[in-house]
Amino acid sequence: MQLRQMPGVGPRSAERIALWMVRARDDKPEQIARAITDTRQSIRSCKLCGFFAAGEICDICAESSRSTELLCVVEQPTDILPLERTNVFRGRYHSLGGKISPLDHVGPDDLRIKELLERVDREKITEIIFALPADVEGESTTNYIVDLLKNKAVDLTRIARGIPAGGGLESADELTLSAALSGRTKL
Numbered sequence: 001m002q003l004r005q006m007p008g009v010g011p012r013s014a015e016r017i018a019l020w021m022v023r024a025r026d027d028k029p030e031q032i033a034r035a036i037t038d039t040r041q042s043i044r045s046c047k048l049c050g051f052f053a054a055g056e057i058c059d060i061c062a063e064s065s066r067s068t069e070l071l072c073v074v075e076q077p078t079d080i081l082p083l084e085r086t087n088v089f090r091g092r093y094h095s096l097g098g099k100i101s102p103l104d105h106v107g108p109d110d111l112r113i114k115e116l117l118e119r120v121d122r123e124k125i126t127e128i129i130f131a132l133p134a135d136v137e138g139e140s141t142t143n144y145i146v147d148l149l150k151n152k153a154v155d156l157t158r159i160a161r162g163i164p165a166g167g168g169l170e171s172a173d174e175l176t177l178s179a180a181l182s183g184r185t186k187l
Contacts, residue, residue, distance in 0.1 A: 051095060073116065080095065117148060129159060142158065160179075162183055
């Protein structure tokens with residue numbers, strides 16, 4: 001059954017959805033199918049940042065009130081969503097479309113690194129904030145890009161890492177505790 005292939009939909013949920021579609025007395029299943037088809041046909045990647053867009057550029061890149069000097073680099077377009085929900089970052093984004101992972105046969109040429117370098121040369125970016133995962137591949141991707149940008153007149157930073165809000169020390173691993181201690185701020 002195709003519904004089981006959707007993320008977050010298990011066998012029982014897929015069965016309930018399928019039964020609802022069969023039993024529906026109105027045209028809601030057709031409306032949902034049309035919405036899915038329309039979305040697949042009309043949404044594309046923003047040519048600037050790689051986020052989801054209905055046109056050439058996304059709403060975030062088109063928003064004139066955003067700082068053009070700040071650029072946050074993320075792994076996937078979906079990583080932009082939680083950052084946007086905070087309403088804290090008012091710059092622009094750049095999605096790499098993955099991270100360097102030799103075991104998965106993903107190299108620098110498979111990512112949107114060239115586009116990032118072109119943006120740095122073309123736009124007046126003063127700071128690049130790396131928000132890549134804190135794993136081996138994320139760190140190696142960050143280090144690779146930092147090495148490419150070291151001769152550019154741009155500040156290179158990364159998001160802070162540490163204990164999540166509501167989390168306790170007993171559930172934190174050594175790497176998280178180390179990052180939390182080294183990234184501490186003055187009160």
